[in-house]
Amino acid sequence: MEDTICAVSTAPGAGGIAVIRVSGPKAIAICNTIFVPSTAGKDLLSQKAYTLRYGSIRRGEELIDEVLVALFRAPHSFTGEDTVEITCHGSVYVQQQIMQLLIESGCRSALPGEYTQRAFMNGKMDLSQAEAVADLIASTSAGQHRLALNQMRGGFSHELRNLREQLLHITSLMELELDFSDHEELEFADRSELSTLAAHIETVISRLANSFSVGNAIKNGIPVAIIGETNAGKSTLLNVLLNEDKAIVSDIHGTTRDVIEDTINIGGITFRFIDTAGIRETHDVIESIGIERTFQKLDQANIVLWMIDAADASLQIAQLSEKILPRSEGKQLILVFNKADLLTGTSDVISVRRNVASLPENVKSIFISAKKREHIDELQDLLIQAAHIPSLSQNDIIVTNIRHYEALTHALESIHRVQEGLSANLSGDFISQDLRECIFHLSDIVGEVTTDQVLGNIFERFCIGK
Secondary structure, eight states: OOOOEEEEOSOTTSSSEEEEEEESTTHHHHHHHHEEESSSSOOGGGOOTTEEEEEEEEETTEEEEEEEEEEEOTTSSSSSSOEEEEEEESOHHHHHHHHHHHHHTTOEEOOTTHHHHHHHHTTSSOHHHHHHHHHHHHOOSHHHHHHHHHHHTTHHHHHHHHHHHHHHHHHHHHHHHHHTTTOTTOOOSOHHHHHHHHHHHHHHHHHHHHTHHHHHHHHHOEEEEEEESTTSSHHHHHHHHHTSOOSOOOSSTTOOOSOEEEEEEETTEEEEEEEOOOOOOOOOHHHHHHHHHHHHHHHHOSEEEEEEEGGGHHHHHHHHHHHHTGGGTTSEEEEEEEOGGGOOSHHHHHHHHHHHHTSOTTOEEEEOBTTTTBSHHHHHHHHHHHHTOOOOOTTOOOOOOHHHHHHHHHHHHHHHHHHHHHHTTOOHHHHHHHHHHHHHHHHHHHTSSOOHHHHHHHHTTSOTTO
16 A cells, blocks of 8 residues: 555544544655654654654644644554544534645545555455454444454454364365375275264354344344224324324324334333324225335334234234235234223233234234323333344454354355265365355455455445544
8 A cells, every 4th residue: 555545534524622533654744744752852753652742733833733743653553554543622613624634745545444454455354354343333233232242352254264164174185185096095084084074164154144043133134013993003103102293193094104214212222103194994095005015014024013003902903914924924023002091991911912812822912092102111021022132242353244144154055065075974175165155155255355346346335534
Protein backbone atom coordinates (compact mmCIF):
# COMPACT_ATOMS: atom_id res chain seq x y z
CA MET A 1 0.00 0.00 0.00
CA GLU A 2 1.87 3.09 -1.21
CA ASP A 3 -0.90 5.62 -0.59
CA THR A 4 -1.30 7.36 2.72
CA ILE A 5 -4.97 7.70 3.60
CA CYS A 6 -6.95 9.84 6.00
CA ALA A 7 -10.52 9.96 7.27
CA VAL A 8 -12.64 11.11 10.18
CA SER A 9 -13.16 7.98 12.27
CA THR A 10 -15.90 9.33 14.53
CA ALA A 11 -19.52 9.74 13.49
CA PRO A 12 -20.67 13.28 12.60
CA GLY A 13 -22.05 15.07 15.64
CA ALA A 14 -20.98 12.21 17.91
CA GLY A 15 -19.63 14.52 20.61
CA GLY A 16 -17.32 17.33 21.60
CA ILE A 17 -14.23 15.69 20.09
CA ALA A 18 -13.44 13.86 16.86
CA VAL A 19 -10.66 11.51 15.76
CA ILE A 20 -8.98 11.77 12.38
CA ARG A 21 -6.94 8.72 11.42
CA VAL A 22 -3.98 8.85 9.04
CA SER A 23 -2.34 5.61 7.88
CA GLY A 24 0.35 4.72 5.37
CA PRO A 25 4.08 5.01 4.68
CA LYS A 26 4.07 8.82 4.88
CA ALA A 27 1.56 9.20 7.72
CA ILE A 28 4.04 10.51 10.30
CA ALA A 29 5.91 12.74 7.85
CA ILE A 30 2.72 14.34 6.50
CA CYS A 31 1.28 14.98 9.96
CA ASN A 32 4.62 16.45 11.03
CA THR A 33 4.24 19.19 8.39
CA ILE A 34 0.98 20.49 9.86
CA PHE A 35 1.48 19.77 13.57
CA VAL A 36 3.26 22.19 15.91
CA PRO A 37 4.06 20.78 19.39
CA SER A 38 3.14 22.97 22.34
CA THR A 39 6.64 22.71 23.81
CA ALA A 40 10.02 22.73 22.12
CA GLY A 41 11.60 19.35 21.58
CA LYS A 42 11.26 16.37 19.33
CA ASP A 43 8.97 16.51 16.34
CA LEU A 44 6.68 13.62 15.30
CA LEU A 45 9.40 11.97 13.20
CA SER A 46 11.45 11.23 16.31
CA GLN A 47 8.51 10.68 18.67
CA LYS A 48 8.24 7.26 20.29
CA ALA A 49 5.38 4.92 19.37
CA TYR A 50 2.36 4.66 21.67
CA THR A 51 2.79 8.20 22.95
CA LEU A 52 0.56 11.27 22.97
CA ARG A 53 1.66 14.78 22.03
CA TYR A 54 -0.23 17.99 22.67
CA GLY A 55 0.02 20.82 20.17
CA SER A 56 -1.79 22.59 17.36
CA ILE A 57 -2.68 22.10 13.71
CA ARG A 58 -1.72 25.11 11.60
CA ARG A 59 -1.90 26.23 8.01
CA GLY A 60 1.20 28.39 7.97
CA GLU A 61 0.67 30.86 10.79
CA GLU A 62 -3.10 30.27 10.90
CA LEU A 63 -4.27 28.23 13.90
CA ILE A 64 -6.84 25.59 12.97
CA ASP A 65 -7.22 23.76 16.29
CA GLU A 66 -5.45 22.56 19.40
CA VAL A 67 -5.14 18.79 19.28
CA LEU A 68 -3.71 15.60 20.79
CA VAL A 69 -1.69 13.38 18.45
CA ALA A 70 -1.23 9.63 19.07
CA LEU A 71 1.50 7.85 17.13
CA PHE A 72 1.72 4.15 16.19
CA ARG A 73 4.60 2.71 14.19
CA ALA A 74 4.43 -0.22 11.77
CA PRO A 75 3.80 -3.07 12.16
CA HIS A 76 2.35 -2.50 15.63
CA SER A 77 -0.83 -0.64 14.68
CA PHE A 78 -4.38 -1.51 13.69
CA THR A 79 -3.53 -1.40 9.97
CA GLY A 80 0.02 -2.71 10.33
CA GLU A 81 1.27 0.62 8.90
CA ASP A 82 2.56 3.85 10.42
CA THR A 83 -0.55 5.47 11.86
CA VAL A 84 -1.31 8.84 13.42
CA GLU A 85 -4.58 9.62 15.18
CA ILE A 86 -5.42 13.30 15.63
CA THR A 87 -7.95 14.08 18.35
CA CYS A 88 -9.48 17.48 17.61
CA HIS A 89 -12.61 19.37 18.62
CA GLY A 90 -15.87 18.00 17.20
CA SER A 91 -16.66 21.01 15.01
CA VAL A 92 -17.48 19.91 11.46
CA TYR A 93 -15.58 22.96 10.19
CA VAL A 94 -12.45 22.01 12.16
CA GLN A 95 -12.60 18.44 10.88
CA GLN A 96 -12.99 19.64 7.29
CA GLN A 97 -10.07 22.03 7.63
CA ILE A 98 -7.73 19.36 9.03
CA MET A 99 -8.81 16.86 6.35
CA GLN A 100 -8.19 19.46 3.65
CA LEU A 101 -4.72 20.19 5.07
CA LEU A 102 -3.86 16.48 5.10
CA ILE A 103 -4.99 16.02 1.49
CA GLU A 104 -3.06 19.09 0.40
CA SER A 105 0.02 17.61 2.11
CA GLY A 106 -0.14 14.28 0.27
CA CYS A 107 -2.90 12.13 1.75
CA ARG A 108 -5.99 10.90 -0.02
CA SER A 109 -9.41 10.26 1.49
CA ALA A 110 -9.88 6.69 2.67
CA LEU A 111 -12.44 4.47 0.99
CA PRO A 112 -15.16 2.74 3.05
CA GLY A 113 -13.55 0.04 5.20
CA GLU A 114 -10.07 0.75 3.84
CA TYR A 115 -8.38 0.80 7.25
CA THR A 116 -9.77 -2.63 8.10
CA GLN A 117 -8.96 -3.89 4.61
CA ARG A 118 -5.34 -2.79 5.07
CA ALA A 119 -5.27 -4.59 8.41
CA PHE A 120 -6.41 -7.73 6.59
CA MET A 121 -3.95 -7.29 3.72
CA ASN A 122 -1.10 -6.72 6.19
CA GLY A 123 -1.90 -9.89 8.14
CA LYS A 124 -3.19 -8.15 11.26
CA MET A 125 -6.43 -10.13 11.08
CA ASP A 126 -8.09 -12.67 8.81
CA LEU A 127 -11.21 -11.93 6.78
CA SER A 128 -13.68 -13.33 9.30
CA GLN A 129 -12.17 -11.07 11.97
CA ALA A 130 -12.33 -8.08 9.62
CA GLU A 131 -16.03 -8.72 9.00
CA ALA A 132 -16.54 -8.90 12.76
CA VAL A 133 -15.27 -5.32 13.05
CA ALA A 134 -18.28 -4.14 11.04
CA ASP A 135 -20.59 -6.33 13.14
CA LEU A 136 -19.15 -4.89 16.36
CA ILE A 137 -19.73 -1.32 15.15
CA ALA A 138 -23.31 -2.18 14.15
CA SER A 139 -24.15 -4.13 17.33
CA THR A 140 -27.18 -2.83 19.22
CA SER A 141 -27.65 -5.58 21.81
CA ALA A 142 -25.54 -7.49 24.33
CA GLY A 143 -25.85 -10.67 22.26
CA GLN A 144 -24.67 -9.01 19.05
CA HIS A 145 -21.77 -7.40 20.93
CA ARG A 146 -20.64 -10.68 22.50
CA LEU A 147 -20.67 -12.63 19.25
CA ALA A 148 -18.90 -9.92 17.24
CA LEU A 149 -16.26 -9.46 19.93
CA ASN A 150 -15.56 -13.19 20.11
CA GLN A 151 -15.20 -13.43 16.33
CA MET A 152 -13.01 -10.33 16.18
CA ARG A 153 -10.74 -11.83 18.84
CA GLY A 154 -10.29 -14.92 16.67
CA GLY A 155 -12.47 -17.57 18.34
CA PHE A 156 -14.06 -18.63 15.04
CA SER A 157 -10.72 -18.38 13.21
CA HIS A 158 -9.07 -20.67 15.78
CA GLU A 159 -11.78 -23.30 15.26
CA LEU A 160 -11.34 -23.14 11.48
CA ARG A 161 -7.56 -23.31 11.78
CA ASN A 162 -7.84 -26.54 13.79
CA LEU A 163 -10.17 -28.04 11.17
CA ARG A 164 -7.85 -27.11 8.32
CA GLU A 165 -4.84 -28.64 10.08
CA GLN A 166 -6.71 -31.91 10.56
CA LEU A 167 -7.86 -31.90 6.92
CA LEU A 168 -4.35 -31.15 5.70
CA HIS A 169 -3.07 -34.09 7.74
CA ILE A 170 -5.58 -36.42 6.07
CA THR A 171 -4.80 -34.99 2.64
CA SER A 172 -1.04 -35.36 3.07
CA LEU A 173 -1.43 -39.04 3.97
CA MET A 174 -3.76 -39.70 1.07
CA GLU A 175 -1.52 -37.94 -1.43
CA LEU A 176 1.56 -39.69 -0.08
CA GLU A 177 -0.09 -42.96 -1.03
CA LEU A 178 -0.69 -41.60 -4.54
CA ASP A 179 3.03 -40.84 -4.86
CA PHE A 180 3.74 -44.53 -4.19
CA SER A 181 0.81 -45.90 -6.20
CA ASP A 182 3.11 -48.41 -7.86
CA HIS A 183 3.52 -50.11 -4.48
CA GLU A 184 0.00 -51.22 -3.65
CA GLU A 185 1.18 -52.90 -0.46
CA LEU A 186 2.06 -49.49 1.04
CA GLU A 187 -0.71 -47.79 3.03
CA PHE A 188 0.21 -44.60 4.83
CA ALA A 189 -3.37 -43.70 5.76
CA ASP A 190 -5.24 -46.15 7.98
CA ARG A 191 -8.81 -46.06 6.64
CA SER A 192 -10.50 -46.62 10.02
CA GLU A 193 -8.50 -43.81 11.63
CA LEU A 194 -9.30 -41.52 8.70
CA SER A 195 -13.01 -42.36 9.01
CA THR A 196 -12.93 -41.48 12.72
CA LEU A 197 -11.14 -38.19 12.02
CA ALA A 198 -13.52 -37.35 9.15
CA ALA A 199 -16.50 -38.02 11.43
CA HIS A 200 -15.07 -35.63 14.02
CA ILE A 201 -14.52 -32.94 11.38
CA GLU A 202 -18.06 -33.47 10.06
CA THR A 203 -19.44 -33.03 13.59
CA VAL A 204 -17.60 -29.74 14.14
CA ILE A 205 -18.57 -28.29 10.73
CA SER A 206 -22.19 -29.36 11.29
CA ARG A 207 -22.21 -27.67 14.71
CA LEU A 208 -20.86 -24.45 13.24
CA ALA A 209 -23.31 -24.48 10.32
CA ASN A 210 -26.27 -25.29 12.57
CA SER A 211 -25.39 -22.38 14.87
CA PHE A 212 -26.26 -19.95 12.07
CA SER A 213 -29.98 -20.03 12.86
CA VAL A 214 -29.24 -18.68 16.35
CA GLY A 215 -26.49 -16.35 15.14
CA ASN A 216 -28.63 -14.86 12.40
CA ALA A 217 -31.47 -14.27 14.85
CA ILE A 218 -29.14 -12.50 17.30
CA LYS A 219 -27.46 -10.43 14.59
CA ASN A 220 -30.46 -9.42 12.46
CA GLY A 221 -33.28 -9.73 14.97
CA ILE A 222 -36.05 -12.30 15.29
CA PRO A 223 -38.93 -11.58 12.89
CA VAL A 224 -42.30 -11.43 14.66
CA ALA A 225 -45.46 -11.11 12.55
CA ILE A 226 -48.49 -9.53 14.22
CA ILE A 227 -51.53 -10.86 12.36
CA GLY A 228 -55.27 -11.13 12.85
CA GLU A 229 -58.58 -9.69 11.74
CA THR A 230 -59.10 -5.98 11.23
CA ASN A 231 -59.58 -3.95 14.42
CA ALA A 232 -58.12 -6.69 16.64
CA GLY A 233 -55.59 -4.19 18.05
CA LYS A 234 -52.47 -5.11 16.06
CA SER A 235 -51.34 -1.53 15.46
CA THR A 236 -52.09 -0.57 19.05
CA LEU A 237 -49.92 -3.43 20.28
CA LEU A 238 -47.06 -2.41 17.96
CA ASN A 239 -47.21 1.15 19.26
CA VAL A 240 -47.20 -0.08 22.88
CA LEU A 241 -44.21 -2.38 22.30
CA LEU A 242 -42.27 0.35 20.51
CA ASN A 243 -43.46 3.02 22.95
CA GLU A 244 -44.26 5.36 20.06
CA ASP A 245 -47.08 6.02 17.60
CA LYS A 246 -45.57 4.10 14.71
CA ALA A 247 -48.83 2.79 13.25
CA ILE A 248 -52.13 4.58 12.69
CA VAL A 249 -54.79 3.41 15.13
CA SER A 250 -58.44 3.77 14.14
CA ASP A 251 -61.83 2.11 14.65
CA ILE A 252 -62.21 2.03 10.87
CA HIS A 253 -61.63 -1.47 9.47
CA GLY A 254 -58.74 -1.86 7.04
CA THR A 255 -56.72 1.14 8.28
CA THR A 256 -53.42 -0.74 7.96
CA ARG A 257 -53.02 -1.61 4.28
CA ASP A 258 -49.32 -2.38 4.18
CA VAL A 259 -46.77 -3.90 6.50
CA ILE A 260 -45.08 -1.69 9.09
CA GLU A 261 -41.77 -2.88 10.56
CA ASP A 262 -39.59 -1.76 13.44
CA THR A 263 -37.19 -3.29 15.96
CA ILE A 264 -37.07 -3.34 19.74
CA ASN A 265 -34.66 -4.86 22.24
CA ILE A 266 -36.36 -7.05 24.84
CA GLY A 267 -34.22 -8.76 27.44
CA GLY A 268 -31.09 -8.31 25.34
CA ILE A 269 -32.73 -9.88 22.27
CA THR A 270 -33.59 -7.87 19.16
CA PHE A 271 -37.06 -8.50 17.76
CA ARG A 272 -38.25 -7.23 14.37
CA PHE A 273 -41.97 -6.61 14.70
CA ILE A 274 -44.11 -6.59 11.59
CA ASP A 275 -47.58 -5.08 11.82
CA THR A 276 -49.66 -6.44 8.96
CA ALA A 277 -52.92 -5.62 7.23
CA GLY A 278 -55.99 -7.09 8.93
CA ILE A 279 -57.27 -10.31 7.38
CA ARG A 280 -60.83 -10.11 6.08
CA GLU A 281 -62.85 -10.57 2.90
CA THR A 282 -62.61 -7.37 0.87
CA HIS A 283 -63.10 -6.10 -2.67
CA ASP A 284 -60.69 -3.21 -2.14
CA VAL A 285 -57.74 -3.86 -4.47
CA ILE A 286 -55.18 -2.03 -2.30
CA GLU A 287 -56.34 -3.72 0.89
CA SER A 288 -56.24 -7.11 -0.87
CA ILE A 289 -52.59 -6.56 -1.79
CA GLY A 290 -51.89 -5.69 1.85
CA ILE A 291 -53.55 -8.91 3.03
CA GLU A 292 -51.49 -10.94 0.56
CA ARG A 293 -48.36 -9.32 1.99
CA THR A 294 -49.59 -10.29 5.46
CA PHE A 295 -49.34 -13.96 4.53
CA GLN A 296 -45.93 -13.41 2.94
CA LYS A 297 -44.64 -11.87 6.18
CA LEU A 298 -46.22 -14.68 8.20
CA ASP A 299 -44.21 -17.17 6.13
CA GLN A 300 -40.98 -15.24 6.86
CA ALA A 301 -41.56 -14.89 10.62
CA ASN A 302 -40.10 -17.06 13.39
CA ILE A 303 -42.77 -15.99 15.87
CA VAL A 304 -46.42 -15.27 15.04
CA LEU A 305 -48.59 -13.14 17.31
CA TRP A 306 -52.20 -13.90 16.35
CA MET A 307 -54.19 -10.96 17.69
CA ILE A 308 -57.77 -11.88 18.56
CA ASP A 309 -60.56 -9.71 19.90
CA ALA A 310 -61.29 -11.56 23.15
CA ALA A 311 -64.98 -10.65 22.96
CA ASP A 312 -65.29 -12.34 19.57
CA ALA A 313 -62.70 -15.09 20.00
CA SER A 314 -64.73 -18.13 18.94
CA LEU A 315 -65.75 -16.61 15.62
CA GLN A 316 -62.30 -15.24 14.77
CA ILE A 317 -60.56 -18.54 15.58
CA ALA A 318 -63.10 -20.44 13.49
CA GLN A 319 -62.74 -18.07 10.53
CA LEU A 320 -58.94 -17.85 10.41
CA SER A 321 -57.65 -21.19 11.75
CA GLU A 322 -57.52 -22.81 8.32
CA LYS A 323 -55.53 -19.84 6.94
CA ILE A 324 -53.14 -19.30 9.85
CA LEU A 325 -52.42 -22.69 11.46
CA PRO A 326 -50.97 -24.44 8.38
CA ARG A 327 -48.68 -21.46 7.69
CA SER A 328 -47.55 -21.39 11.34
CA GLU A 329 -46.17 -24.93 11.40
CA GLY A 330 -42.54 -24.90 12.55
CA LYS A 331 -43.02 -21.43 14.06
CA GLN A 332 -43.89 -20.34 17.58
CA LEU A 333 -47.55 -19.29 17.50
CA ILE A 334 -48.84 -17.12 20.34
CA LEU A 335 -52.55 -16.28 20.57
CA VAL A 336 -52.91 -12.78 22.00
CA PHE A 337 -56.44 -12.23 23.26
CA ASN A 338 -56.73 -8.46 23.22
CA LYS A 339 -59.37 -6.23 24.84
CA ALA A 340 -59.48 -8.68 27.75
CA ASP A 341 -60.61 -5.79 29.97
CA LEU A 342 -63.96 -5.89 28.13
CA LEU A 343 -64.74 -9.51 29.09
CA THR A 344 -67.76 -9.45 31.39
CA GLY A 345 -67.03 -12.43 33.63
CA THR A 346 -65.41 -15.79 34.33
CA SER A 347 -67.67 -17.58 31.85
CA ASP A 348 -66.28 -15.46 29.00
CA VAL A 349 -62.70 -16.38 29.94
CA ILE A 350 -63.61 -20.08 30.19
CA SER A 351 -65.23 -19.92 26.76
CA VAL A 352 -62.08 -18.42 25.24
CA ARG A 353 -59.82 -21.00 26.93
CA ARG A 354 -62.04 -23.77 25.54
CA ASN A 355 -61.21 -22.54 22.04
CA VAL A 356 -57.48 -22.57 22.85
CA ALA A 357 -57.72 -26.18 24.10
CA SER A 358 -58.73 -27.30 20.61
CA LEU A 359 -55.53 -25.90 19.06
CA PRO A 360 -52.12 -27.68 18.82
CA GLU A 361 -50.30 -28.17 22.14
CA ASN A 362 -47.34 -25.96 21.24
CA VAL A 363 -49.58 -22.91 20.78
CA LYS A 364 -49.20 -20.37 23.61
CA SER A 365 -51.85 -17.88 24.67
CA ILE A 366 -52.15 -14.74 26.77
CA PHE A 367 -54.86 -12.21 27.70
CA ILE A 368 -53.91 -8.53 27.38
CA SER A 369 -55.32 -5.07 26.93
CA ALA A 370 -53.08 -3.22 24.50
CA LYS A 371 -55.05 0.00 24.94
CA LYS A 372 -54.61 -0.06 28.74
CA ARG A 373 -51.11 -1.58 28.52
CA GLU A 374 -52.13 -4.50 30.73
CA HIS A 375 -50.02 -7.72 30.79
CA ILE A 376 -47.54 -6.36 28.22
CA ASP A 377 -44.63 -7.44 30.46
CA GLU A 378 -45.97 -11.01 30.48
CA LEU A 379 -46.25 -10.92 26.68
CA GLN A 380 -42.62 -9.78 26.44
CA ASP A 381 -41.60 -12.71 28.68
CA LEU A 382 -43.44 -15.06 26.31
CA LEU A 383 -41.56 -13.56 23.37
CA ILE A 384 -38.20 -14.12 25.08
CA GLN A 385 -39.14 -17.76 25.75
CA ALA A 386 -40.34 -18.22 22.16
CA ALA A 387 -37.06 -16.85 20.78
CA HIS A 388 -35.20 -19.96 22.07
CA ILE A 389 -31.93 -18.04 22.33
CA PRO A 390 -29.51 -20.01 24.53
CA SER A 391 -27.36 -18.30 27.13
CA LEU A 392 -24.12 -17.33 25.41
CA SER A 393 -20.68 -16.42 26.69
CA GLN A 394 -17.85 -14.66 24.87
CA ASN A 395 -16.27 -18.07 24.27
CA ASP A 396 -19.24 -19.48 22.35
CA ILE A 397 -18.61 -19.80 18.63
CA ILE A 398 -21.78 -18.87 16.74
CA VAL A 399 -21.89 -18.21 13.00
CA THR A 400 -23.68 -14.94 12.17
CA ASN A 401 -22.50 -14.25 8.60
CA ILE A 402 -24.38 -15.65 5.59
CA ARG A 403 -21.12 -15.88 3.60
CA HIS A 404 -19.58 -18.02 6.31
CA TYR A 405 -22.70 -20.19 6.52
CA GLU A 406 -22.68 -20.84 2.78
CA ALA A 407 -18.98 -21.77 2.85
CA LEU A 408 -19.57 -24.13 5.80
CA THR A 409 -22.47 -25.73 3.94
CA HIS A 410 -20.22 -26.41 0.93
CA ALA A 411 -17.47 -27.72 3.24
CA LEU A 412 -20.01 -30.03 4.88
CA GLU A 413 -21.03 -31.43 1.49
CA SER A 414 -17.36 -32.08 0.70
CA ILE A 415 -16.64 -33.89 3.97
CA HIS A 416 -19.77 -36.00 3.45
CA ARG A 417 -18.35 -37.11 0.10
CA VAL A 418 -15.06 -37.92 1.85
CA GLN A 419 -16.92 -40.11 4.35
CA GLU A 420 -18.84 -41.83 1.56
CA GLY A 421 -15.60 -42.38 -0.36
CA LEU A 422 -13.89 -43.92 2.66
CA SER A 423 -16.90 -46.19 3.30
CA ALA A 424 -16.94 -47.31 -0.35
CA ASN A 425 -13.14 -47.77 -0.33
CA LEU A 426 -12.76 -45.42 -3.30
CA SER A 427 -9.39 -44.57 -4.80
CA GLY A 428 -7.33 -42.06 -2.84
CA ASP A 429 -7.30 -39.52 -5.67
CA PHE A 430 -11.11 -39.12 -5.51
CA ILE A 431 -11.04 -38.72 -1.73
CA SER A 432 -8.14 -36.24 -1.97
CA GLN A 433 -10.12 -34.08 -4.37
CA ASP A 434 -13.03 -33.83 -1.94
CA LEU A 435 -10.63 -33.10 0.92
CA ARG A 436 -9.07 -30.25 -1.05
CA GLU A 437 -12.54 -28.83 -1.78
CA CYS A 438 -13.37 -28.90 1.94
CA ILE A 439 -10.12 -27.09 2.74
CA PHE A 440 -10.85 -24.56 -0.01
CA HIS A 441 -14.26 -23.63 1.43
CA LEU A 442 -12.91 -23.26 4.97
CA SER A 443 -10.01 -21.16 3.65
CA ASP A 444 -12.50 -18.94 1.83
CA ILE A 445 -14.00 -17.90 5.18
CA VAL A 446 -10.72 -16.51 6.52
CA GLY A 447 -9.75 -14.94 3.18
CA GLU A 448 -6.90 -17.17 2.08
CA VAL A 449 -8.49 -17.86 -1.32
CA THR A 450 -10.93 -14.96 -1.59
CA THR A 451 -11.16 -12.96 -4.84
CA ASP A 452 -10.85 -9.19 -5.14
CA GLN A 453 -14.55 -9.02 -6.03
CA VAL A 454 -15.53 -10.70 -2.76
CA LEU A 455 -13.22 -8.35 -0.83
CA GLY A 456 -14.78 -5.36 -2.56
CA ASN A 457 -18.29 -6.52 -1.66
CA ILE A 458 -17.32 -6.98 1.97
CA PHE A 459 -15.43 -3.76 2.63
CA GLU A 460 -17.65 -1.40 0.64
CA ARG A 461 -20.34 -1.93 3.29
CA PHE A 462 -18.06 -0.53 6.02
CA CYS A 463 -18.28 3.07 7.11
CA ILE A 464 -15.56 5.49 6.05
CA GLY A 465 -12.93 5.81 8.76
CA LYS A 466 -12.97 2.15 9.79
